[in-house]
Amino acid sequence: MSAKSSKRQVTTSKQGKSVAESKSVVPRVLLAGAALAGAALWALAPRSRTDRERQNVTNMPDVFYAHRGLHDAGSGLTKQYQGTDGDYIELARRMARKAGYGAGPENDERPIAPENSLAAFAAACEAGYGIELDLQLTADNKVVVVHDPDLLRVAGCPQRIADLTYDELRHIPLFPNPSVYGDAKAEALSQAELEAEKIMPLPQQSQYQHVPLFSDVLKVVAGRVPMIVEYKFEGNEWGARQKLLMESGDALLRAYDGPYVVESFNPLAMRWYRQNHPEVFRGQLAQPSGFTGKSIENGVAWFAGKLGFNWISRPDFMAYDWSGGHSLPLRLVRALGAVPVAWTPRSAEELQRCGRDFDYFIFESFVPQKD
Known part of the structure; x- marks a missing residue:
């Protein structure tokens, strides 16, 4: 055999081996890709329909949900x-007055139903x-209804909810000094006001709203x-205080005779419901982040x-x-059986833009209309 012939045979043998190796790699790559896709779907998957049926879980009622109540400030x-x-x-103001809130004249420009107040919730009910x-x-350790970790935005006071007792909270008016209702942020208290007594004199109940007890x-x-009841936490810490909120809030809900669902940005809060009360319809809050x-x-x-x-x-x-209803993860989760709920469209245009992506809507700042 000539040297050239021998060299051709070696080259052909290497090419054949390379082709064979490449053919064997393809199935492994496909298998690995399928495994990754399966793992991703497993991580995204909501509760199964079978488990919902076994736990006799009731779906959330099909209504518009007023964000922090129907409010005239916040x-x-x-x-x-x-x-x-x-x-x-x-x-919001007309419904609050119908419910018995706002004892002043009709042209009174002070807020009568600020966000997350008894008056705002009564207005939504009306x-x-x-x-x-x-x-x-x-x-x-009282369960109260309030969004921010402090009172700066809603009362002009920088004190934190976790540092105040309920008796102290109820002496601090929500949106005490806006020049006209409709403000999104309360005016900051002056230095003199901040240096005054920690507990302010309690005005007549009809003159203002404060952070309410959940029981009220x-x-x-x-x-x-x-x-829709959200359990609110700061950061990702999960300890005794977080568990106490879960236990205390749930105890009040279990004694309550009315429809509700629960949600949280913290998945550990919804895992608590998953483990302790799987019969409750639960939701994961999320938003797109770069x-x-x-x-x-x-x-x-x-x-x-x-x-x-x-x-x-x-x-x-x-x-x-x-605004993220078109995202691939949400579409996949919806296909897997999760109910999509939108927060928070603030105009008819925004509602129309997201209407095809969601089944339920948490709204504010405009009066939504059913199609």
């Missing part, structure tokens, strides 16, 4: 939406809207409309926005930023 009432919020504010609200714990909210709602890789917190937020923690909570519904 969340969403910004200049961006001032062209659409006139009817909304008028409705208008026939469901309610979305937020739960936190006070310093004396339940008495006002009294089963008239459904509620990835910078500059911090662990950013990575966690990005992963949560991709619904990567659903394996912890196994939610029945996804409460997602209204």
